[in-house]
Each structure stands twice: as structure tokens, then as C-alpha cells.
Amino acid sequence: MLLSPGELEERLRGIGARRYHRLHPFHHLLHGGKCTKGQVQAWALNRYYYQAMIPIKDASLIARCEDSAVRREWRSRLIDHDGTADGEGGIARWLRLTDGLGLERDYVVSTRGILPGTRFAVEAYVRFVRERSLLEAIASSLTELFSPAIIGERVEGMLKNYDFVTKETLAYFDKRPPQAKRDSDYALDYVKRHAVTPEGQQAVLAALEFKCDVLWAQLDALHHAYVEPRHVSPGAFVPADQEPT
Amino acid sequence: MLLSPGELEERLRGIGARRYHRLHPFHHLLHGGKCTKGQVQAWALNRYYYQAMIPIKDASLIARCEDSAVRREWRSRLIDHDGTADGEGGIARWLRLTDGLGLERDYVVSTRGILPGTRFAVEAYVRFVRERSLLEAIASSLTELFSPAIIGERVEGMLKNYDFVTKETLAYFDKRPPQAKRDSDYALDYVKRHAVTPEGQQAVLAALEFKCDVLWAQLDALHHAYVEPRHVSPGAFVPADQEPT
Numbered sequence: 005m006l007l008s009p010g011e012l013e014e015r016l017r018g019i020g021a022r023r024y025h026r027l028h029p030f031h032h033l034l035h036g037g038k039c040t041k042g043q044v045q046a047w048a049l050n051r052y053y054y055q056a057m058i059p060i061k062d063a064s065l066i067a068r069c070e071d072s073a074v075r076r077e078w079r080s081r082l083i084d085h086d087g088t089a090d091g092e093g094g095i096a097r098w099l100r101l102t103d104g105l106g107l108e109r110d111y112v113v114s115t116r117g118i119l120p121g122t123r124f125a126v127e128a129y130v131r132f133v134r135e136r137s138l139l140e141a142i143a144s145s146l147t148e149l150f151s152p153a154i155i156g157e158r159v160e161g162m163l164k165n166y167d168f169v170t171k172e173t174l175a176y177f178d179k180r181p182p183q184a185k186r187d188s189d190y191a192l193d194y195v196k197r198h199a200v201t202p203e204g205q206q207a208v209l210a211a212l213e214f215k216c217d218v219l220w221a222q223l224d225a226l227h228h229a230y231v232e233p234r235h236v237s238p239g240a241f242v243p244a245d246q247e248p249t
Numbered sequence: 250m251l252l253s254p255g256e257l258e259e260r261l262r263g264i265g266a267r268r269y270h271r272l273h274p275f276h277h278l279l280h281g282g283k284c285t286k287g288q289v290q291a292w293a294l295n296r297y298y299y300q301a302m303i304p305i306k307d308a309s310l311i312a313r314c315e316d317s318a319v320r321r322e323w324r325s326r327l328i329d330h331d332g333t334a335d336g337e338g339g340i341a342r343w344l345r346l347t348d349g350l351g352l353e354r355d356y357v358v359s360t361r362g363i364l365p366g367t368r369f370a371v372e373a374y375v376r377f378v379r380e381r382s383l384l385e386a387i388a389s390s391l392t393e394l395f396s397p398a399i400i401g402e403r404v405e406g407m408l409k410n411y412d413f414v415t416k417e418t419l420a421y422f423d424k425r426p427p428q429a430k431r432d433s434d435y436a437l438d439y440v441k442r443h444a445v446t447p448e449g450q451q452a453v454l455a456a457l458e459f460k461c462d463v464l465w466a467q468l469d470a471l472h473h474a475y476v477e478p479r480h481v482s483p484g485a486f487v488p489a490d491q492e493p494t
Contacts, residue, residue: 119469127369217368233274
């Protein structure tokens, strides 16, 4: 059954309401001030890999797109993450967060301490964007529809609750909401205009569910390793405040 | 530094001793009789996806191998899993296990109830075999060096502890130890003969670590969803004995 563009948007927003990682218990612990410093370190360390792969994901999308206008629009995402000079852009700002948390920069950038669950989920995302249709690749970015709200909660909660986090180390998040708003407005408009068959619309909905799973699985892995039962995969980061298990 | 073939084997066995999923708490719960029926169902359901992808993984390896003798040898793995007629082979035997546990066969085969963590880990394995060197692809199969021991523990523990498991439903495991022994003897001999540079040997060791991560991450995901904190990803299987969270 073909949905109207408005109905499609409603279904997409419904997926976010049910499956976005804002609902994950780890998010509540993090922004509610219930995490130890070690847990916040583990979150920032693992999430670095996701951040670092975003421009590779976006370049993969550009690389398979035959429409110059879409490529041009999508290019702004590369600029957001890689900046225009050393020390600029979203990845550099994420490293200011890991610096502020006392993690060695070389260790963070090497990604050798991340959980296998993080690596597999992030790689699944990059490959999805490389291998599925352009429509599905664009739809998989639509979690950004829901990110301004989570970022607001995260920044407010973290600043209030953690003395080891400062406004300066959270600079990454200052920039994101307007970028995410602009990007998700574009992507939402794109899928509403291009998902014009029932199959295309189902593929778009499934792509957003997939992406919610990618984010969710990362918090599952963190929760398992660092919250309960605090069972860290062999070789992954062990915070100073967590005994090896 | 170049290792002798014997030293390489020793390093490989050391990785198994430290990182094989036999050490995972979920394995201990499973074979120790500490799982509920719902947890055993969840394990069998998720593990089905791994089983179902094994011949795809093995065909991917054959598809990229230019040596007829290796292809011929590897073909036996396809026969082991797919059988020579309907209802035969490892996948069909795994479905007898899920049948015996009361899971709907269509539901199992659809894989729509598996955890995202399972899907991402298994896909990472298939892609590793497709994309890395043939040497690494072969080395990633070497977890089978360690599987006869885990299978022994699993079958004995499950038959003793669970009245909902029978020797007939565990038929999958009867066949595996000699197959795994034959296959891992071949693969171990192959990597000892072909990993003749320090880089090649490091790649072989890393491939086995990667594969241990693939197995480990699957049990992490199960443990998180069904043991502690029993927090099931949206859309995944919820056993009858587990309240939705």
C-alpha cells in the first residue's frame, strides 16, 4: 500500500519514537549522572570509532551517487566532520572530549580498545550505505531527525552531573544540532520525494530501523561491558575504576 | 620477527586459550544447566543465523580461491552444512534443535527475531572472508581447533540439565567434532605452510583474534538481552518466560 509523503514521515517518526537509542538504559545512566568516569571514558572511546567512520560513510554515499546536486549537498557533511584545517571539524572536537576525559589520544585514534560489538555495528552501517540503494543509504541517515533532543539531554545532564566534563570538552555537541537539523531536513525531503512505490517506502522504513539497531547495539555492547555485568571483551579498554573480569 | 611453524601454532593455540567463547559466562550458564528454556531458545534462534551463513562464508572463500586443490578441500564444508538432500546437513540439524525447543521454523528461518548484535557480528565474519587475503580468510576458520572441547561440554551439560533437550535434538553436535577436526587440521597446516613472512603471520594471528571476537560478541549480545539486564533490543525475540522490558 502506497503511503502519502506525510504518512511516510509519520511512520519514520514513529520508528524514532520506539527505537532510537535515546530510550536505551545506557543513555539514561549517562545523562542522568549515574555513570562513573570510567563508563564515560568507555562511551567516548567507543563512540569515537563511530564518529571517525561517519565521513567514510558519507564519502561512500557520494561515491555512488550520480546526481551532482545530491553530491554537492552531501559534501557539507564531510566538511562538518573533517573541518577545513587540522584541529577543526567534528572528529577533532570529539578528540577534545576524549582528551578531557584523560584518554591518550594515540590510543583513542588507534581504536584498538573498542569493543567488538562497536566495531561490527559501525562497519555494518558503512557497508549498508555502500551496498544498498541510494534511497536506503539516504534514509539510514534519518536518525538525525531525533538527535537534537538527545544531544540537549546529554549535554545538560553531563555538565550538571560530572565534574570531569566541561563545556569546552563538550564542544562537539554545540555544533551538531543545527547541522543535524539541516541534514535531516534534506534527507527527509529526499526520501519523501523519491520513495514513490510501496517497496521503496518499505525499504526506507527498514533502513531507518536498521540504523536505529546500529546505534542501539553500540549501547548494548557498552552496557554489557561496563555497566552490567561489567564483562569486558578480551583486549578491550578496561577503565581504571573497573576490575578486570 | 619470523616464527617457526611450531611457534605460530603455539601462538594460535594461545589465542584460543585466552579468547575462545568457551570462556564466556553465557557458555558456562548454558552448559551448566543455569539457563531457562527461554534463554536456550534465544541462543538457538540467534545461533541459527550463524549456522545459516556458514556455507555462504565458505562459498565466498571458494569463490576467491585460485587453487583447485584448496577449493576441492573446502567444498566438503558446503556438504557438511547443506547436505546432499533436503533435511540433511548441519543447517537442517540445527533446525531440529530449534524445532525441539518449540520455536516456529518459519520464524527461525526468517531470522527476524535475532539480535542486531548477532547480525552485525556474523555479517562481519562473512565480509572478512570475502575481503581479506585468502590466508586470513582460512586463518579465521581456526576457531574450529577449539570447538570439539566446547561441543563436548555443551552436549553433556545440556543433556544432563535440560529436560527440554534430547539427544535427537542435539544431533547437530554429533557430527561436528570429526568435521571440525578434519577441517581445522587442514586449515592449520595451510597457514603454517603459507604464513612465511612476519606480516603474514601477524595477519593470521589477527584473523583468529577477529574470529574469536565474532563468537564472543554473539554471546555478549545474548547475555545482555536474555541474562543480565535482560534488555531485549526492539523487535527481537522475547521468550515466553521473559517479561518485555
